Amino acid sequence: MSNTSNANAKLYGLLLAGEFAACYRLIDESAMAPTTADRVAIARLIAAEMAHFEELAVEVSAAGGDPDDAVASHTKVFDDYHRATTPSSWHEALVKMYIGDGLAADFYTELADRMPADVQGVVKSVMGSTGSSRFAVDRVRAAIAADPAVRSPLTLWGRRLLGEAITHMQWVLAEEDDVMDLLFSGDGSLATAASFFDGIAARHGERMADLGLA
Amino acid sequence: MSNTSNANAKLYGLLLAGEFAACYRLIDESAMAPTTADRVAIARLIAAEMAHFEELAVEVSAAGGDPDDAVASHTKVFDDYHRATTPSSWHEALVKMYIGDGLAADFYTELADRMPADVQGVVKSVMGSTGSSRFAVDRVRAAIAADPAVRSPLTLWGRRLLGEAITHMQWVLAEEDDVMDLLFSGDGSLATAASFFDGIAARHGERMADLGLA
Numbered sequence: 001m002s003n004t005s006n007a008n009a010k011l012y013g014l015l016l017a018g019e020f021a022a023c024y025r026l027i028d029e030s031a032m033a034p035t036t037a038d039r040v041a042i043a044r045l046i047a048a049e050m051a052h053f054e055e056l057a058v059e060v061s062a063a064g065g066d067p068d069d070a071v072a073s074h075t076k077v078f079d080d081y082h083r084a085t086t087p088s089s090w091h092e093a094l095v096k097m098y099i100g101d102g103l104a105a106d107f108y109t110e111l112a113d114r115m116p117a118d119v120q121g122v123v124k125s126v127m128g129s130t131g132s133s134r135f136a137v138d139r140v141r142a143a144i145a146a147d148p149a150v151r152s153p154l155t156l157w158g159r160r161l162l163g164e165a166i167t168h169m170q171w172v173l174a175e176e177d178d179v180m181d182l183l184f185s186g187d188g189s190l191a192t193a194a195s196f197f198d199g200i201a202a203r204h205g206e207r208m209a210d211l212g213l214a
Numbered sequence: 215m216s217n218t219s220n221a222n223a224k225l226y227g228l229l230l231a232g233e234f235a236a237c238y239r240l241i242d243e244s245a246m247a248p249t250t251a252d253r254v255a256i257a258r259l260i261a262a263e264m265a266h267f268e269e270l271a272v273e274v275s276a277a278g279g280d281p282d283d284a285v286a287s288h289t290k291v292f293d294d295y296h297r298a299t300t301p302s303s304w305h306e307a308l309v310k311m312y313i314g315d316g317l318a319a320d321f322y323t324e325l326a327d328r329m330p331a332d333v334q335g336v337v338k339s340v341m342g343s344t345g346s347s348r349f350a351v352d353r354v355r356a357a358i359a360a361d362p363a364v365r366s367p368l369t370l371w372g373r374r375l376l377g378e379a380i381t382h383m384q385w386v387l388a389e390e391d392d393v394m395d396l397l398f399s400g401d402g403s404l405a406t407a408a409s410f411f412d413g414i415a416a417r418h419g420e421r422m423a424d425l426g427l428a
Contacts, residue, residue, distance in 0.1 A: 023257050027241050036286040043237050043264055050261030053254075072250040 007178040008119060009063035011111070013070030014176060015126065016056040018104060020071045021078030023049040025100075028082075029093045038090075041135050045097070052126045059122050077175060081168035085161055091143050091150060092157050095211060098136040099158050102207045103165045106200045141212045155213040162204045166197055221392040222333060223277035225325070227284030228390060229340065230270040232318060234285045235292030237263040239314075242296075243307045252304075255349045259311070266340045273336050291389065295382035299375055305357050305364060306371050309425060312350040313372050316421045317379045320414045355426045369427040376418045380411055 023046055030042040057067040085100075087093040105127050112123035144151050173180055208214070237260055244256040271281040299314075301307040319341050326337035358365050387394055422428070 020254065020257070024244075024253065027244055027257075027260075030238075030241055036289060037282045039238065040234065040267075040282060040285060043234070043241075043260075043267070046241075046257075047261045047264035047268075050257055050264075053257070054261075068251045068254060071254060075250060 006064070007181065009060060009065035009070075010176050010178050011115075011119065012056055012059040012063055012122070013065050013067075014074060014172060015108065015123070016053060016060055016067060017071045017074030017078055018172075019049050019053040019056060019126075021075070021082060022100070022104065023053065025082045026097070029087060029096075032087070032090045032093050034090055038139075045133055055122070055126050074172070074175065077168060077171050080171075081164060084164045084168070087157075091140065091154060094136040094139050094143075095154055095158055095213075096161060097133045098140070098211060099161045099204070099207055100165070101133040103162070103200060103204065106203050107165075107169055110196050110199055137210055144212045151213060154211075155208070158204075158208050158211070158213050162201065166200065169197075169200075220278070221395065223274060223279035223284075224390050224392050225329075225333065226270050226273040226277055226336070227279050227281075228288060228386060229322065229337070230267060230274055230281060231285045231288030231292055232386075233263050233267040233270060233340075235289070235296060236314070236318065237267065239296045240311070243301060243310075246301070246304045246307050248304055252353075269336075269340050288386070288389070291382060291385050294385075295378060298378045298382070301371075305354065305368060308350040308353050308357075309368055309372055309427070310375060312348070312354070312425060313375045313418070313421055314379070317376070317414060317418065320417050321379075321383055324410050324413055351424055358426045365427060368425075369422070372418075372422050372425070372427050376415065380414065383411075383414075 026042055026046045026049065030039060030046070033039045033042050060067045060070050085096060087096050108123050108127045112120045112127075115123065140154070144154075240256055240260045240263065244253060244260070247253045247256050274281045274284050299310060301310050322337050322341045326334045326341075329337065354368070358368075
């Protein structure tokens with residue numbers, strides 16, 4: 001296996017572990033859904049994450065990796081993120097779905113922009129349908145309209161999600177030297193890493209506004 | 215809406231509620247999965263159930279019904295079945311996945327055989343990929359090989375699943391007069407209902423043998 005295909009297998013494996021963790025986060029948080037319609041919406045999100053998972057599992061295998069091993073080897077860092085951001089209410093769970101999906105999509109986009117063209121195609125296809133958690137936007141905006149007092153604590157919660165996500169994204173990247181090399185090859189400077197996370201933070205602000213959070 | 219399309223909407227709604235319940239049963243039981251590979255397998259089963267759910271939701275709408283209402287109106291009977299058959303171990307969960315999926319598929323097949331041709335096409339397509347729970351067969355056979363003492367309690371468990379399934383299938387059918395009429399039209403005798411469940415019981419025996427259970 002060449003160094004590049006090795007790095008590709010690791011990158012895909014990392015994304016695969018992320019999809020798997022997102023899927024199980026939804027499975028855990030589905031218990032909070034208050035209505036049948038909400039439970040249906042969550043089950044659809046789980047299915048959408050699994051469709052991404054399947055796409056990535058094919059790529060992991062094609063690049064010479066093993067999907068189960070890839071998931072198992074990254075379980076800890078993703079579990080840590082989800083443990084650090086366990087919602088205490090259904091509204092917090094909704095904000096996390098929208099903000100978390102968005103942050104993951106941005107993370108993938110920023111990665112894709114630094115990747116060889118073939119890898120970009122896969123990453124962009126996998127991210128293609130992450131808009132499915134927009135249902136959370138309607139629910140959160142309705143909750144704020146019904147009770148404006150929920151806005152301030154949910155805003156703090158959204159800010160905390162960004163902080164935890166960036167911290168854990170750095171840990172994820174630190175676990176894989178090959179992926180880091182692929183990402184920041186020929187540069188690897190702190191400035192490049194900073195611009196990587198600056199782009200993510202800027203788009204986070206737009207999503208907070210989508211939710212009606214200041 | 216004609217009587218036939220009304221009955222179709224109700225039948226599809228019933229199948230939809232069944233898929234939804236199966237999906238949430240897997241979500242609940244996924245917490246028992248002991249390894250990452252098992253958790254991946256369960257997430258794949260959830261995604262497969264949701265694909266059936268989406269197919270049926272389209273049909274419910276096309277027949278003039280509302281998917282969310284259909285799920286909500288049948289939640290109780292499916293929840294009752296799953297509450298009556300809550301596994302107490304991962305092996306029981308595996309047996310339930312294989313036996314339960316099989317019983318549901320048989321229930322659908324028996325329904326389809328009594329349906330107009332257009333309805334049969336939908337039902338058979340939805341059942342097409344229920345074989346995904348065969349992964350349970352390998353796990354259960356391996357468990358019996360490792361410890362033959364698990365066979366006898368799992369055999370009793372499998373028998374109990376059949377009994378509960380048939381009881382609850384009858385309750386499901388009793389909830390929908392229109393579906394009953396569609397099913398046993400021009401007959402509706404007890405003999406027809408008995409042959410309906412005899413076919414299901416016969417195939418149950420084959421599946422118990424697949425699992426290595428007497």
